[in-house]
Amino acid sequence: MLILPLEPTDDLANPIFKDAASCGLWLGQLQLTNLQLAHSQLLYQIGELNRYPMNGIERLNTLELLRETVGFVQDDYAKKLIDKPLPLNDEEMTIFMSLVQLWQAMLTGYQRCMQFYIFGEKELSDQGALLCQRCLCYGGLEIFEYLRTRYEFSPALWRQMHELYAYAEQHELHQIEVADPDCKTSCTSSYVKALLSCYANPAELSRWQLQQMNRWLSAWSSSLCLARSYKLNKNDSEPLAVDISGEMGLQRAEEVLHKDTVRYLDMVPMSKLLRVKAILLQQGQTAQQVGLGSQYDSYACHDLLILLHQCWCENRHKRLSQRKPVLRITELCCQIEGIYAHLSQKGNRPSRLDKLAIKQIETMGYVPNSDLERAEIDHPLESWLIENENIIGARITRTDESGRRFKCKQLIALRAAKSFSFMLATVAWMIVTRQGKLQMGIKYLPGKPMPVRISAAGINLARSEAQAFLMPALPSVKTPASLIIPRGWFQPGLAIELRQPNDDFMVLQLGFSVERGLDFERVSFTPV
16 A cells, blocks of 8 residues: 555645635736745645645645646746756755745645545546656656756655555556646656656756756657566667666666566667657758757757767666776865966965955964965865766765855866876766765866966957966877867967966967867967
């Protein structure tokens, strides 16, 4: 029997609507121009409704009326977290938790209906498939909120999803189609959608990519099914597996010990679908013609299709896991001016606040008397732990309790603790763990960087002097020398003067952009 985590109802609960009719009237008067107020009203009233004692069918009808408005408000309110660095600040964290709580409130409401269904309420006797699907849907939306905000979620959410699916399967409800505003769906498709979302390396996907993948899966997951066994033919994509008695999502089938509670997801249909759509885009069809949406860039959609195929169908997880486990402290700095200060061992000129800080240090008997000490005051280094690593990149976790906030594709520099040699890298992905620690995947930029200063040759007021890094040529991997310059500074063919730390200078002509990050651009050049 399915055990639902529900508190008893309360006769003192007093929602503003107590049935579907009054709910419809209240929704008609709800002001959506003030998004924060509308969200807080929905969260409070649905919370009161969940505590209020009422029969199952009336609760179901009321919740069905609320779905469209809740979805609209949640999507709009979540936009406040777009492009926010991690970890979130207090105000942003409040928004995030409110989003999660509203999804959970909707889930709790449908769980109350499920409870009446399990106990045999006659009016709900033919609603079992719909109730299970709605519970799986809102459980999946709660998980997706964590994914797109890049916060790790509790394994309890997986247990909740597995138990619901197991119940639906046991009572043969899992494949029954139910109506949804945009498409036909089922318990299996909602469950598979959540499973595949979490298996797509979501920490590496942009918010746009995650939301686009979510839309596609709404249409595609209905063509997939979970089975108790599988057959693997030569050249087929390997199936994925999930243990519905466990606390994890999908894994590669070979990693899971076969038993009665393991279900296998055949990825051959998904592999064919992704490859066909990618080929059609390559042949010049638009995203709309291929059925990927009417307002999306075909090149971006093609790249996402390829990435999803790698994640779901090509064992990309296995390749990514082939890193050497290490436990080594590293020191990290970010932002071009901070990295330049440490590499050149020259701090910025003290500001008024810096002078006050220095005066306080002087009264305690310590005066920073070197460029290195000046750099460490202006741009303090953070302590991070390298957990695994290969020549391409590493996974690192911040050991300090607090520090700077980061974004993906940001330039950083790392060095072994107390060393003087830095290596440049970019942030490939990041997530905040359940313990509140910021964790990042980084991609190394090979070669020892040299701090330099650049300026446009001749008179060019639009491009004043800037800090940059000269990356050496690496003949062993056939990589020519390049420059890392501030984002927005690059112009093809621009002649620049480059001044090295020893004051030697040379004139270069910029070539093409090799790599573009959040705050930097790596460009080719030729000496003039």
